[in-house]
Amino acid sequence: MPKPGMPAAPDPRVSECVNHYYFADQQPRWYQRRRCFWTAVAAAAFVVVAAAVVLGVVLSRDGHVRQSSAAPLPSSSAAAAETSLSIHTPASSQDLGALLSSLLETHSAPSSSGSSTISTSAITSTTSINTSSTSTSTSTTSTSTSTSTSTSTSTSTPTPTYPPSGTSKVAAAFAGNRRVVLWQDDQGGLVVTEWHAGGRSQYRLADTLGASPPPRHGTPLAAAASNEGVVHVVYFDAHGAVAHVFEAAPGQWTAGSSAAVTASAGSPLSAAWHGGEQGAASLVVAYVTAEGSVRLALAGDPDDGDARWETFAAAPLARAVTGQTASTCLAVAGDWRSNASTIYLALEDDGGRLGYECVTGERSQAKLRCAQTERGEDSGLRTQDTEEFQGRAYAVLTTLDTAHTAQSPRQISLVRFDDGYMLLTLDADGILERRIGSGSGQGRIRGGFQAMGATDEGYVFAAGKDNVYAFKRGPAGWIAQGKLVGVEHL
Secondary structure, eight states: OOOTTSOOOOOTTSOGGGGOOOOOOOOOOGGGSHHHHHHHHHHHHHHHHHHHHHHHHHHHHHHHHHHHHTSSOOHHHHHHHHHHHHHTOOHHHHHHHHHHHHHHHHHSOOOOHHHHHHHHHHHHHHHHHHHOHHHHHHHHHHHHHHHHHHHHHHHSOOOOOOOBOTTOOEEEEEOSSEEEEEEEBTTSOEEEEEEETTEEEEEEHHHHHOSOOOBOTTOOEEEEEOTTSOEEEEEEBTTSOEEEEEEEETTEEEEOOOBOOOBOTTOOOEEEEEOOGGGOOEEEEEEEBTTSEEEEEEEESGGGSOOEEEEEEEEEOSSOOTTOOTTOEEEEESSGGGOTTEEEEEEEETTEEEEEEEEOOSSOGGGOEEEEEEOOSSSSOEESSOSTTHHHHHHHHHHHHHHOOSSOOSEEEEEEETTEEEEEEEETTEEEEEEESSOSOEEEEESOOSEEEEOTTSEEEEEOSSOEEEEEEETTEEEEEEESSSOSOO
16 A cells, blocks of 8 residues: 555556646637638628629629610621620639639529620620720720721622633624623623613623523624614524524513524634515524534524524535634625625635625525635636626625735624725734725734624724723724723723
8 A cells, every 4th residue: 555645656557658648728720710710701701792793793784785785786796896805805804704703603593505605705894894994995996997897898789890701702783772792701601791871781691681591611602783773692502502692672682592503613603684685684694514614594583582594505614624613714794785685704714715795585585595706817806606796796805815914813704884894803913904895994903812893883892811892993093992891981
């Protein structure tokens, strides 16, 4: 037993470390301290107040956006304005906007996707305005300016232009009170330029004609005007047939009956109006067959759209090679030298230039017969068929011989002018003019042209690389009148 006042001896069976206890005041954890508690309360109050402020801003912006959406502003303009604003938003503002958006999504009721998109963009825009007001206002002004500019630009339709294709030909006719010129554009369609009543119009033939045989790319074109003022145009369609369209009044085109002819792939076309005897008027079309001969197709009374086509042999080619007629040029004129029974045909091929006079019957075109004009040993000239055309044929043949140049012609044309005719020859140097039966004047239009068309009033229209050019015959020569593509007036 231990003595009184003395501690008891330790029990050897109990470890001594068990009794090592240390008693001291325990420190409270950091979040249980009074200072941190009030700080947390203040932070929570700040978040609540900030959320309330942002919610009020969002609701006001949402109402403003809805009012703005009621205005007649295109959706593309609104998207452009939103994009412009987001460009000037700083990175910190974007982060803050994203944080506030997440808080709103957590503490507010769910909404539709459209409303969510508008609200998010409104928050971003508001933050951007608060942080960079100058940049945002400048962007908004430029956006409004570009929006109004694009809107006004879209409402104004530019005037279409129809430049000629690289293989386009040209046809022209004068019908008493109007002038018509046609060519082919890059799309293969025929383009019409027309002058009438002091104005000029330009349009695609398919837009006014409707359903009609589409022209072949690079098709030759020929035009003639009747005594009643109807303009007739012929061309090759996609199947190689001769298609016929006519215009009885400005802009009123009608598809006529096609001629059932078989032409060579490289055949040219030439057209003329022939009054004929006893009112037997007809449209005359010269072409080259696949066998290598020249034929005339006559359409009786074509003004009513129901033409009756007949074909007649006119002349053989100098070197008839099947399918090879690209170097052949034809020009036909009706009512030759005021003789209602005579059609004149000028032919140029590898053998040179030749002239043929074709005589129709008094009451019918079915008796058409053609004869070549040639020089004789006695009187200087005679025809193979009859002597009654000697005076007229002599002047024509002399002009054709004199006009022949070393350049291979690309096209020839006979045009009535004053009291006689003009023979126009297109070659690599330009257009050469020779007079027939009306003095001995001549002239040249220099330039690299690919095709030409002419009218009886003394106008020539020549197709260049990307435009069609107009020239008028004056007392001293040819005078340039301007371009037909991309200009308002000639």
